[in-house]
Amino acid sequence: VKDWNGIDQIVLRNPHGASARVSLHGGQVISWRNDRGEELLFNSSKANVKAPKPMQGGIPICFPQFGSCGSLEQHGFARKKIWIVDQDPPSLPANDSKGKSFIDLLLKPSEEDLKFWPHSFELRLRVCLGMDGNLTLISRVRNIDGKPFSFSFAYHSYLSVSDISEVRIEGLETMDYFDNLCHKERFTEQGDAITFESEFDRVYLSSPNCVAVLDHERKRTYVLRKEGLPDVVVWNPWDKKSKAMADLGDDEYRQMLCVDGAVIEKPISLKPGEEWKGRLEIVVVPSSFCSEN
Numbered sequence: 001v002k003d004w005n006g007i008d009q010i011v012l013r014n015p016h017g018a019s020a021r022v023s024l025h026g027g028q029v030i031s032w033r034n035d036r037g038e039e040l041l042f043n044s045s046k047a048n049v050k051a052p053k054p055m056q057g058g059i060p061i062c063f064p065q066f067g068s069c070g071s072l073e074q075h076g077f078a079r080k081k082i083w084i085v086d087q088d089p090p091s092l093p094a095n096d097s098k099g100k101s102f103i104d105l106l107l108k109p110s111e112e113d114l115k116f117w118p119h120s121f122e123l124r125l126r127v128c129l130g131m132d133g134n135l136t137l138i139s140r141v142r143n144i145d146g147k148p149f150s151f152s153f154a155y156h157s158y159l160s161v162s163d164i165s166e167v168r169i170e171g172l173e174t175m176d177y178f179d180n181l182c183h184k185e186r187f188t189e190q191g192d193a194i195t196f197e198s199e200f201d202r203v204y205l206s207s208p209n210c211v212a213v214l215d216h217e218r219k220r221t222y223v224l225r226k227e228g229l230p231d232v233v234v235w236n237p238w239d240k241k242s243k244a245m246a247d248l249g250d251d252e253y254r255q256m257l258c259v260d261g262a263v264i265e266k267p268i269s270l271k272p273g274e275e276w277k278g279r280l281e282i283v284v285v286p287s288s289f290c291s292e293n
């Protein structure tokens with residue numbers, strides 16, 4: 001399938017009717033539907049679909065920088081680039097790909113990228129759709145340079161919710177976090193589940209590997225399981241910021257919540273030849289379940 005700009009999109013399907021759509025523009029998962037055809041990711045109705053801007057929604061890849069504290073543009077350049085499909089992907093451990101339909105995308109720096117970030121790397125993203133409709137994203141960053149480099153990373157996951165006031169997050173209680181609204185001041189979360197009544201922009205540090213996002217109205221829970229991604233970003237722009245964002249409808253903040261598996265506080269350092277792997281699996285279940293926490 002091609003998008004508005006003639007850029008390829010790949011659609012993964014499972015035998016029960018679930019699907020995931022991945023764009024070569026940014027290596028971004030732009031749609032994920034369950035076996036009833038319901039969209040599970042948020043996409044803004046005002047999203048700018050013109051390359052190179054990334055679409056507001058889905059799961060953009062933030063690399064090699066998360067946020068705007070650094071020398072690069074906000075969230076790095078990976079989400080603006082055109083990735084390529086690896087037609088001959090390497091085999092991965094059975095639990096990564098067994099019974100799943102998947103696609104491997106690759107990103108390597110262009111001459112232009114090297115001017116801003118002078119490090120040769122290969123970023124491989126495997127997007128898998130399971131028999132049960134689960135979505136798994138596995139990223140591998142390899143240092144193919146002659147010197148070490150470090151980076152931060154996030155799966156900037158826009159989840160679709162019924163109404164932000166009906167949503168709560170479990171699994172981040174008592175965690176330390178940076179509040180991006182207060183110039184990265186460090187706080188500690190109290191014992192209660194997280195709920196939303198105003199703008200929210202936090203990075204939870206060294207958090208558990210399972211976090212649940214409960215949507216009461218839809219009786220739907222997203223369970224996020226992560227490996228190699230110690231931090232969790234939770235973001236909702238709320239009304240004022242939404243109005244200031246050209247790519248987001250004024251009231252659309254109510255139907256979205258970003259919960260990102262990420263590496264932010266302690267960037268990953270790779271020596272020449274080394275590889276890092278970050279895995280995020282999102283499962284949708286009828287109720288909350290993080291048995292391993």
Ligand code: TA6
Nearest residue numbers: 056067074075180201202233235
């Ligand atoms: O913490 C998430 C965040 O960095 C927010 O500060 C907010 O600015 C947002 O991401 C921007 O994401 P976007 O997809 O609009 O580039």
